[in-house]
Amino acid sequence: MALSIKTKQVFGVTFIVGLAVILLSGWYLTSLATVWLGETRARAELLAKLISQRAFDAIRAGGDPILALKYDTGLQSILQGTAYDENVLYAEVVDTQGNVIQRDGGQREQPDDLVALMSRGTIAQIRAIYAPHGKSFEYSAPLPKIGDTELGTVRVGVSALLLRKRVEGELRTPLITALAAILVASFVAMLLAQLTLRPIHVIRSGLARLGRGELDVDVDLPGSAELADLGDSFKAVSARLAADRTTLGAQRATLESVVDNLEDAVALFGPSGTLLFANPAMRPALAAEHGRIDELLPAGHPYRVAVETALATRESLDPSTVQVPGGGERLLLTHPVEDAAGALLGVMLVARNLTYISQVESTLSYSRKLAALGRLSAGIAHEVKNPLNATMIHLELLKMQLADSPGALEHLAVIATQVRRLDEVVQGFLKFTRPEDLQLQPVAVGRLVEEILPIVSAEASKSGVDVRVEFPPDLPPASADPGLLQQAFLNLALNACQAMPHGGRLRIAGSVTPAHQVAIIFEDTGVGIAPADLARIFDLYFTTKEHGSGIGLSLVYRTVQLHDGEIEVQSAPGRGTTFRLLLREAPPTGRRSRPPSGPLGLRDAADDDGAHNAPAS
Secondary structure: OOOOHHHHHHHHHHHHHHHHHHHHHHHHHHHHHHHHHHHHHHHHHHHHHHHHHHHHHHHHHHOOOHHHHHHHHHHHHHHHHHHOOOOOOEEEEEEEEOOOEEEEEEEOOOEHHHHHHHHHHHHHHHHHHOOOOEEEEEEEOOOOOOOOEEEEEEEEEEEEHHHHHHHHHHHHHHHHHHHHHHHHHHHHHHHHHHHHHHHHHHHHHHHHHEEEEEEEEOOOOOOHHHHHHHHHHHHHHHHHHHHHHHHHHOOOHHHHHHHHHHEEEEEEOOOOOOEEEOOOOOHHHHHOOEHHHHHHOOOOOOHHHHHHHHHHHHEEEEEEEEEEEEOEEEEEEEEEOOOOEEEEEEEEEEEHHHHHHHHHHHHHHHHHHHHHHHHHHHHHHHHHHHHHHHHHHHHHHHHHOOOHHHHHHHHHHHHHHHHHHHHHHHHHHHHHHHOOOOEEEEEEEEHHHHHHHHHHHHHHHHHHHHEEEEEEOOOOOOOOOOOHHHHHHHHHHHHHHHHOOOOOOEEEEEEEOOOOEEEEEEEEEOOOOOOHHOOOOOOOOOOOOOOOOOOHHHHHHHHHOOOOEEEEEEEOOOOOEEEEEEEEEEOOOOOOOOOOOOOOOOOOHHOOOOOOOOOOO
């Protein structure tokens, strides 16, 4: 098991202190043993000298020296006094044959020579003192001679066991002190390790925050200049990572947005056939959002065959047209993805919807035909308008000539009314088919709504409608033509006010969608739209109003289409209607919005009757 830096540091300091304590204790033990052995030898020598001196005095009195030594009370007292020495085991006087003349103390059991022990090394002395079963040592000195005659020897026995107890008694206090020193050293080492390793913990915490995705992580490393430099370096690395992550995040979001909005089905499989990514166009063909290809697609499926072949051969396959079950005709492109070293990272599969492309081409062709038909219709409308103008002029002349014929004037009035109605229809048709030159630019939609508020408030006050405008200050501008967009806003707002003849609330709000679109909402509490009419409200000339022209909502829908936007409507009879316009957000580098033209920036506001083709909106 790997040890942490803190554990290693504490163990290292404790080991160094413990080793020093052990060495000092060993040195003290050897010194103490040497001192006590020397002291014991000195005592033994002193005792031997006392015995020899007393023996000399006893022999000088005359008579048999052996008997004098044996019955000398002074010598006997000296021998008995050795019992009070804690290290002396026994003391005796023996003759030259080894026979005991006088003795006091314990038994003599083949002792080692104390003088020889003193001449040995320190280790040998320690081993002798701590020998099992407590060895004994002996110091011997000869008795005084009478002439040339040797009388005997004085022997003093010393117990190693008694000496060891004395040494251990002296070592108890140093050992307790050494243990306390080791404990204190360990505690101090832990404190020092905590202080020393604090910068590492701070940096590790900063790295963990970076790993969790936090940006601009800062670490506080107070102390020396080296730590301050390390903190500055960490800040620089953190800032660089934050910048790179922001850039990568923007690029990834852009790439995901592009891939998700592709009509082509795109999928990426790993080297083992595991699905790594699939865009929305690919997901309907897969059995699940995760898993291996053999779990997501049945055997023999063109997608599965293409991917498995590319994984096996690690080569791009030629584009091929296949028939996908339930998906129509597809053009398959399969390409292996490798890293710089040539290792296979996966296989990308792209399936292009040929049926959709054919439909798009057909739609484009149909649109071109409709555009040509629109131009033709506009020309016809202009040709019809001229005779209508002439008809109106001659009707006025006839009224002047037939002023005295009430019956004829009545018929002329009917004809004039129908001609005016036909002229209104032609005017509306011209307005709807008139080609528009869009002036797309960044437009603050909240500002456009503020400019139409005087007209909307005047209409709302007639029926007691409360108008509320809710646009956040940070709402991004939309890419739009301000004149056309303002006219569409005015049509929706006036229509909502007219849908609340007995009062209510009109809410005009703005927001941003996750798809980076600007949403403008017109929400009223009016009479609502019948479900049967909801699908037809954007049709030209469709209206349920008594005096409506059926052009207002058609123009709103056409304006949204010209801006490549979307319009949604939700309505319930008796509860109100909500229109939601979705416009593209202007790019950050776009131009500032130009002021709308006209007194309120309105285009042909008087051309429309302000009423949409449904009662509520």
